[in-house]
Amino acid sequence: MEDIERRIADKHFKPGEGFLQIYAEDPDGQMYCSLLRQGRKMCASLPGDKVSLYFVDGVRRQAGADSELKVVMVWKGMLDLIFKLASLVTVHARPIPSTYQAAPLPWRNDVKVWLKDGVFDWESPDYWWLHDPEYRATFETFTFAIFCFIVLHEVGHFHNLHAVRRMERGAPLEAESAADRERLERHAREVIADTYAMQFLMDELKQRQFADETHYHPQRHIAITYACFTFALISVSATFWGFSVAIPMDESHQENFYPGHAFRLRAIQSTALEHGINGLEPSLAHVLVSEAMKQSFEILSAMSDGDFVTWDQPLQNPIHGAHYEKVCEEVRNWSNPFYGSKN
């Protein structure tokens, strides 16, 4: 083991965990290889610091960054969750072909139970979208998008220097408890990392899906932006809803229940509505974003058996609305003013 690997293992691994061994000939091997390659490429694109990515063989549904060791880690439990969420969106994003309509879906009894406890079976014929070339391509693109978002979120914490800022931050303001301050700041950091991830996820999707179109008409720019944004929004919505089901956020630092994941999705949607996407004219961007939100909502409602519809309702509670406003004010303290873009 290299020195850096030993340090990662000592600091972060629980008993029984190790670095994920990938065997390309296994049914899931190809997927791990291509995700690791993509993830390393994104981590390497950070300005300044060299950040490496490791997959950890462990059941925890977790991804994390260590700014001291300069690594991003993704556990196998998280990769399995990504495969499950990508499967759900793949099957619900388009009509099921008649050949497969009789096949029993693995989540037919209870989608939330399957997300939490189901075993992802790469070889079962019930997982027909893995074996049908056309659906397999869709599955791989959703997997790619969800994975990129998760890694880019961690990269976003590096990029916005969150570890440094946490040490430098000041004392709580008057009439504000330290716990309230910590909660606000934590939410602000998550929102910034998410916004960063969403922006660069669009670029990654564009590169993957439209790589051969380097020079095109403005009208084509609108169509490509819309396609990438819709794809990204569906992926990110599935990610947050899936996280709320399978890995409830650590809310221990909060005094009242707070719908953290729904809030993060809302922040991404509002950012796109308020600030537009990809340099498009604001009123046009607004129409496209609204349309993408509608599409995403329909897919998510279907794949969650309606749970997605009630999932973000706690956000209507005025106390959460007030918190949202405060987080927006806090966001500027945690953004990196020196880089307008990743490069």
Ligand SMILES: [Zn+2]
């Ligand atoms: Zn985070």
